[in-house]
Amino acid sequence: MSSSPPSRGRPRNPRSHSAIVGAAAELVVEVGYAATSIGAVAARAGVGKDTIYRRWPGKPELVFEAVFTTTDNAPTPDTGTLAGDLTVLLQGLVDEFHAPAAAAVLPGLLADFAADPVLKARIRSDFLAPSKERLLIVFERAVARGEIAAETPVDLVLDTLAGAVFFHIGLVGEHPDPQLAALLAAVVAKGIEVR
Amino acid sequence: MSSSPPSRGRPRNPRSHSAIVGAAAELVVEVGYAATSIGAVAARAGVGKDTIYRRWPGKPELVFEAVFTTTDNAPTPDTGTLAGDLTVLLQGLVDEFHAPAAAAVLPGLLADFAADPVLKARIRSDFLAPSKERLLIVFERAVARGEIAAETPVDLVLDTLAGAVFFHIGLVGEHPDPQLAALLAAVVAKGIEVR
Numbered sequence: 314m315s316s317s318p319p320s321r322g323r324p325r326n327p328r329s330h331s332a333i334v335g336a337a338a339e340l341v342v343e344v345g346y347a348a349t350s351i352g353a354v355a356a357r358a359g360v361g362k363d364t365i366y367r368r369w370p371g372k373p374e375l376v377f378e379a380v381f382t383t384t385d386n387a388p389t390p391d392t393g394t395l396a397g398d399l400t401v402l403l404q405g406l407v408d409e410f411h412a413p414a415a416a417a418v419l420p421g422l423l424a425d426f427a428a429d430p431v432l433k434a435r436i437r438s439d440f441l442a443p444s445k446e447r448l449l450i451v452f453e454r455a456v457a458r459g460e461i462a463a464e465t466p467v468d469l470v471l472d473t474l475a476g477a478v479f480f481h482i483g484l485v486g487e488h489p490d491p492q493l494a495a496l497l498a499a500v501v502a503k504g505i506e507v508r
Numbered sequence: 509m510s511s512s513p514p515s516r517g518r519p520r521n522p523r524s525h526s527a528i529v530g531a532a533a534e535l536v537v538e539v540g541y542a543a544t545s546i547g548a549v550a551a552r553a554g555v556g557k558d559t560i561y562r563r564w565p566g567k568p569e570l571v572f573e574a575v576f577t578t579t580d581n582a583p584t585p586d587t588g589t590l591a592g593d594l595t596v597l598l599q600g601l602v603d604e605f606h607a608p609a610a611a612a613v614l615p616g617l618l619a620d621f622a623a624d625p626v627l628k629a630r631i632r633s634d635f636l637a638p639s640k641e642r643l644l645i646v647f648e649r650a651v652a653r654g655e656i657a658a659e660t661p662v663d664l665v666l667d668t669l670a671g672a673v674f675f676h677i678g679l680v681g682e683h684p685d686p687q688l689a690a691l692l693a694a695v696v697a698k699g700i701e702v703r
Contacts, residue, residue, distance in 0.1 A: 469685075473695070476668075477667055479671055479674075480671030490664075504700075
């Protein structure tokens with residue numbers, strides 16, 4: 314049997330994949346987002362640059378996967394009140410944005426996403442999808458309890474919460490205010506409640 | 509009398525200053541923030557790069573001045589209610605962030621500020637100083653009317669409003685929701701009111 318050249322169906326080596334992702338996550342913490350190049354990631358992972366480019370279109374997509382794609386098993390909070398649920402959701406966002414790799418990449422990564430027409434359209438979905446799913450469940454319960462109206466604008470609330478956390482943590486927050494999640498949750502809950 | 513070399517006290521040529529600032533503002537709209545280099549600005553302005561570096565430490569400081577430093581004569585709103593005043597303030601932020609040059613530079617410029625230890629500490633003051641002054645006056649009136657408590661956390665509210673507008677407009681908003689300012693103002697006003 315003659316050997317066949319790699320075909321489109323040839324499975325990718327999973328060890329390369331995790332070596333690359335791990336190298337990217339290490340480098341952004343060590344040298345920051347701007348200084349982390351595909352070449353440096355390739356060298357750290359012990360692969361060629363083409364091995365990286367076969368899997369990811371470019372640096373933003375790779376860094377996003379390395380830093381923000383986690384097996385997200387966190388249950389949706391169910392504290393009994395909207396303010397309580399929002400506090401837990403927000404503390405989760407604060408912790409996620411403040412983790413070393415996320416804090417290192419967020420402003421630069423968002424800027425690269427915003428500068429790419431294809432990626433710009435994916436900002437809200439890529440960065441906020443898990444949070445939006447959980448917020449929808451929290452809102453359903455709040456509607457059932459009569460706390461908020463069914464037509465409460467979920468995207469506006471999500472943008473407000475994510476934007477506030479990004480601004481406070483991602484841009485200025487060496488030491489994020491420990492009361493941030495509770496205060497912001499209280500203000501937003503009171504702001505959208507109808508009873 | 510022999511000619512003397514330029515001394516530290518020699519006044520800078522104001523025409524160079526405005527030519528440089530104007531060139532930067534044009535270029536970021538034409539080619540975006542990332543592609544706007546000091547060299548390109550110098551060429552457009554008809555000056556040498558050293559002329560630029562004598563006045564500004566680097567690109568972020570220059571672009572910030574070119575895009576965000578305006579003679580800000582907008583009066584602080586006084587509509588009679590907190591929600592009304594916040595709506596006007598927010599619409600001002602929406603308009604400012606959505607203007608072509610600001611929209612072109614905001615994500616990348618914020619990323620460069622965040623990546624520089626000196627500039628990072630100035631993000632809140634540089635970008636939000638005029639808004640904070642106006643918000644403080646709006647809050648004073650709201651306290652006097654008994655709408656909010658005197659200890660309402662002004663930085664948290666400002667971060668929330670600016671973050672929400674930045675996220676909605678700066679990152680995703682080709683066509684910003686025309687109701688954004690009013691909705692966000694209503695939610696935040698209701699969220700912080702005590703009566």
